[in-house]
Amino acid sequence: MSSGRPPTVAELAADVGMADADVAHLLRMAPVPRSLTERLREDSDTEVGDVVAGPTAATAFDDTVFGGFRGDVELALAILDPDERRVLRLRYGLDEGVPRPLDAVAADRGISRETVRLAERRALAKLRHPASRVRLDDTLAAS
Numbered sequence: 001m002s003s004g005r006p007p008t009v010a011e012l013a014a015d016v017g018m019a020d021a022d023v024a025h026l027l028r029m030a031p032v033p034r035s036l037t038e039r040l041r042e043d044s045d046t047e048v049g050d051v052v053a054g055p056t057a058a059t060a061f062d063d064t065v066f067g068g069f070r071g072d073v074e075l076a077l078a079i080l081d082p083d084e085r086r087v088l089r090l091r092y093g094l095d096e097g098v099p100r101p102l103d104a105v106a107a108d109r110g111i112s113r114e115t116v117r118l119a120e121r122r123a124l125a126k127l128r129h130p131a132s133r134v135r136l137d138d139t140l141a142a143s
Contacts (some may be wrong), residue, residue, distance in 0.1 A: 079132050082110075084123035091120055 006016070013023040025048065036049030073094060077085045078115060093099040104111045126132055 078126060080126060084119050084126070087116055087119040087125050091116075092129050 009020050009024050013020045019030045034048050036047065036052065038048050040046045040048060040051065077088065087105060089095050090105045092101045102116050106113045
């Protein structure tokens with residue numbers, strides 16, 4: 001329908017094979033697009049873009065929950081060698097929130113996939129070891 005104007009409800013209904021009333025109902029439910037530079041209210045300088053979170057923005061829930069765990073994770077990782085710590089940070093996305101595959105970690109570190117896999121395995125074994133867990137439990141209980 002290229003008539004140079006927006007289609008009518010009847011034209012849309014005929015095109016999609018629905019009743020006019022159903023199409024009208026769906027059109028009323030559709031959100032009206034807003035500009036990110038549009039003011040939220042007439043008496044305010046705040047724009048829509050000032051309050052809309054980007055796709056990578058953390059929510060208040062994320063900040064609350066994961067912010068508290070960040071220190072705990074740092075305590076746990078402190079028992080590891082620097083290379084093991086770096087491998088786990090990259091593999092599980094502990095710094096940027098984006099886990100990386102073996103290939104990406106290997107390329108970043110300049111080592112083979114097998115070396116990454118072994119470092120990850122060693123690090124996880126250390127973290128699971130009963131002595132490490134007791135020390136970590138004691139540290140967390142004291143904080």
